[in-house]
Amino acid sequence: MYSYNLEIISLAPLNPISDKVLLDLCRKRDRAAQHKLYLNCYSFLMSICARYKKNKEDAEEILNIGFLKILNNLDKYRNEIPFTLWMRRVMINTLIDDFRKNKKEKEMFQQVDFNEYFDEGHSNVVNTYVSRMDAEELQAMINSLPEMSGKVFNLFAVDGYSHKEISDMLGISEGTSKWHVNFARNKLKELLDNSVKQIKIAAT
Numbered sequence: 001m002y003s004y005n006l007e008i009i010s011l012a013p014l015n016p017i018s019d020k021v022l023l024d025l026c027r028k029r030d031r032a033a034q035h036k037l038y039l040n041c042y043s044f045l046m047s048i049c050a051r052y053k054k055n056k057e058d059a060e061e062i063l064n065i066g067f068l069k070i071l072n073n074l075d076k077y078r079n080e081i082p083f084t085l086w087m088r089r090v091m092i093n094t095l096i097d098d099f100r101k102n103k104k105e106k107e108m109f110q111q112v113d114f115n116e117y118f119d120e121g122h123s124n125v126v127n128t129y130v131s132r133m134d135a136e137e138l139q140a141m142i143n144s145l146p147e148m149s150g151k152v153f154n155l156f157a158v159d160g161y162s163h164k165e166i167s168d169m170l171g172i173s174e175g176t177s178k179w180h181v182n183f184a185r186n187k188l189k190e191l192l193d194n195s196v197k198q199i200k201i202a203a204t
Contacts, residue, residue, distance in 0.1 A: 051139065
């Protein structure tokens with residue numbers, strides 16, 4: 001398991017990379033400024049990639065692809081929007097594009113609609129369990145989820161997308177999106193229960 005300073009719940013301020021002079025230099029293709037921007041935003045971008053990729057190599061590869069898109073689209077960035085929010089959106093879109101390339105997995109889930117199986121009766125209880133986890137513990141458990149469920153849970157519970165938005169992004173029904181979130185929450189509760197039991201056993 002690899003770990004970073006994960007921004008699981010909220011966006012941490014990144015003052016250095018919001019510097020207008022630095023961004024202007026990056027727009028002019030100044031290599032030194034681009035390198036400085038990369039160093040300044042590496043931890044923030046990696047914290048996002050680490051939630052969607054199961055190993056460091058894949059996370060770093062997609063981070064570099066996303067950072068290149070950030071550089072190439074700086075002219076589209078407007079200062080009235082927090083740079084971290086804009087950059088985060090570009091990175092998540094890059095991750096979704098990468099996911100869409102896996103046609104085999106996508107086609108498999110397009111054939112299933114979980115609307116009739118979805119039950120959110122225990123979601124509030126599960127949310128209480130999830131809220132107890134620290135960032136690294138939650139990250140490790142999310143990485144153990146099936147890939148689709150992990151992606152949907154990240155998009156909904158961590159990054160704040162609606163089921164409608166997730167449906168559009170991943171090409172699945174809203175019911176399927178809800179099913180994956182429900183499945184992920186219950187699996188995380190199960191994993192947390194096992195973790196607590198092991199701690200109690202070790203303490204006896």
